[in-house]
Amino acid sequence: MHIEVTDLNIYEYDSNTPFNLSNQQLDDHVLLSFDTVYEPDVPEAKRVLVHYYEAENPWMNLIFLHGIGNGHIRYLMWFGQYFAKHGINVYFLIHPYHLERGKPEWTGGEPFYHHSPAHCIVRFHQAIKDVRRTMDLIESSPESAKLPTSLMGFSFGGMIATMTLALDKRLKSGILAFTGGDWRWINWHSPYLGPVREGYAKYSNEWGCKDEELCVKLRNKSRSQIAQLKSIDDIFTLTPSCFHYDPLSYAKFVSQPVLMFQGVFDKIIPAQSYAGVYELLPSAKKVTIPSGHKSSYVYRRIIGHSCVKFFEKNMNRKTSEVSDEANEFGRV
Numbered sequence: 034m035h036i037e038v039t040d041l042n043i044y045e046y047d048s049n050t051p052f053n054l055s056n057q058q059l060d061d062h063v064l065l066s067f068d069t070v071y072e073p074d075v076p077e078a079k080r081v082l083v084h085y086y087e088a089e090n091p092w093m094n095l096i097f098l099h100g101i102g103n104g105h106i107r108y109l110m111w112f113g114q115y116f117a118k119h120g121i122n123v124y125f126l127i128h129p130y131h132l133e134r135g136k137p138e139w140t141g142g143e144p145f146y147h148h149s150p151a152h153c154i155v156r157f158h159q160a161i162k163d164v165r166r167t168m169d170l171i172e173s174s175p176e177s178a179k180l181p182t183s184l185m186g187f188s189f190g191g192m193i194a195t196m197t198l199a200l201d202k203r204l205k206s207g208i209l210a211f212t213g214g215d216w217r218w219i220n221w222h223s224p225y226l227g228p229v230r231e232g233y234a235k236y237s238n239e240w241g242c243k244d245e246e247l248c249v250k251l252r253n254k255s256r257s258q259i260a261q262l263k264s265i266d267d268i269f270t271l272t273p274s275c276f277h278y279d280p281l282s283y284a285k286f287v288s289q290p291v292l293m294f295q296g297v298f299d300k301i302i303p304a305q306s307y308a309g310v311y312e313l314l315p316s317a318k319k320v321t322i323p324s325g326h327k328s329s330y331v332y333r334r335i336i337g338h339s340c341v342k343f344f345e346k347n348m349n350r351k352t353s354e355v356s357d358e359a360n361e362f363g364r365v
Contacts, residue, residue: 043158043277044200044265046070048169062086062113065124070166071159074144078134081163083170084125086113091122093344094182096167096204098190099125100211101225103132103141108330109187115337121344122177124167128190129159142189148232150274151239157193157278164197168204181205181348185340188212188302188326192280195310199265199286206347207287208340209317210294211329213306214280217252221245222303240273252276260285260313284313291317292343294329294336301326318343 052067065083073079095116099106106127113123127134131141144156164184171177183206186194191212198207213219220226220233237243240251255271259282262268268282276282291314295307311319320339322332329336345351 043154044161046162046165048165052166052170052173054170056085059084062117065170067166067170069129069159070162073129073159074156075130075136077136078129080134081166082127082132082134083167084110084113084123084127086117086123086125088117088120088122090120091180092120092350093348094122094124094171094177094180095344096164096171096182096184097123097125098164098184098186098194099128099131100188100190101128101131101142101145103135103139105327105330106132106141111333112185112337115333116341119337119341121341122180124171126163126167128193129156129163145189146226146228146232148229148236148242149238150277154274154278157196160193161197161200164193165201168201172203183207183344186210186212195280195287196278196283198289198291199283202288204289206290206292206344208292208294208343209310210336211296211299211302211326212280212293213302213308213310214282214284215256215306215309216275216279216281217245217248217256218303218306218309221248223301223306225301240275242273242275256281262286281309281313284310285315287314288316290343290347292340293317293319294339295319295321296324296326296329297321298323298325298328 047070050070054067057064063085065085066080069079069081097112099109110125113125116123130144147153171182182204184194184198184204185208187210191209194207194209198204220229233243242248242251251273255276265286269277293311311317322329324332
């Protein structure tokens with residue numbers, strides 16, 4: 034037996050909710066904190082945390098989304114410093130259930146690892162709401178509101194970014210780095226998803242999914258219909274309900290220009306997962322990097338350089354001199 038999920042408007046929220054904003058000066062940036070527009074799983078997550086890197090003469094804003102897990106977040110904050118040096122205000126958002134927004138014993142993002150679609154739908158859309166509230170915060174400042182805002186996400190952050198770009202057209206462009214969609218490939222083939230596979234084997238879920246063969250059978254009909262969807266709301270007619278938080282379902286509604294990075298040797302995000310999303314994006318270019326998933330950090334300057342050039346082109350800005358990263362890889 035499966036449960037009917039009535040999440041048609043799960044992505045909506047009250048944008049008039051007070052922020053109750055506070056800020057804390059850190060070494061080279063400011064930590065912003067404001068209230069969530071939802072009730073999270075744990076009290077630690079009730080405040081959204083955003084590390085704000087302010088550029089000296091900004092020409093755009095960028096909301097940056099990290100991947101799942103606490104271990105890599107500090108490394109990715111390098112991009113906040115890098116982009117700020119190139120005139121981009123960076124809002125580095127900490128996802129729900131990570132670092133100070135999670136339990137001290139957590140390794141980061143535990144509530145996102147679950148075998149039940151009904152459970153995951155809520156948590157994924159909580160993360161999306163945090164991004165949109167960060168956009169609201171940007172618009173509440175007269176100076177920041179004058180500048181165009183884009184969105185960039187790594188890995189899990191790229192999944193949240195794909196969905197948010199489809200839902201919120203205030204965002205002018207997107208960077209999707211080392212990410213993808215189609216839960217069939219991620220849940221059953223990514224080495225990170227062992228806990229989810231254990232949940233399937235032990236508990237199944239509300240759709241009776243317990244192995245890859247059944248997963249493919251359950252998803253087959255809706256998977257073939259994704260390219261023909263007419264609106265965001267149509268996503269919520271798909272069954273099983275894992276499609277309701279699958280970046281694959283949202284990709285065709287990302288009308289903004291997108292730059293996608295793929296790691297040639299990435300085992301965390303299977304190639305089929307990359308391809309599924311990329312093929313549905315209406316206006317995307319792809320850059321291939323000769324790396325795995327985590328080792329992509331070695332190419333951070335190449336990635337940063339490519340992003341700056343992409344933003345400049347799509348915002349009709351005069352090309353700057355970014356001299357420290359002369360070479361780019363495999364633009365498709």
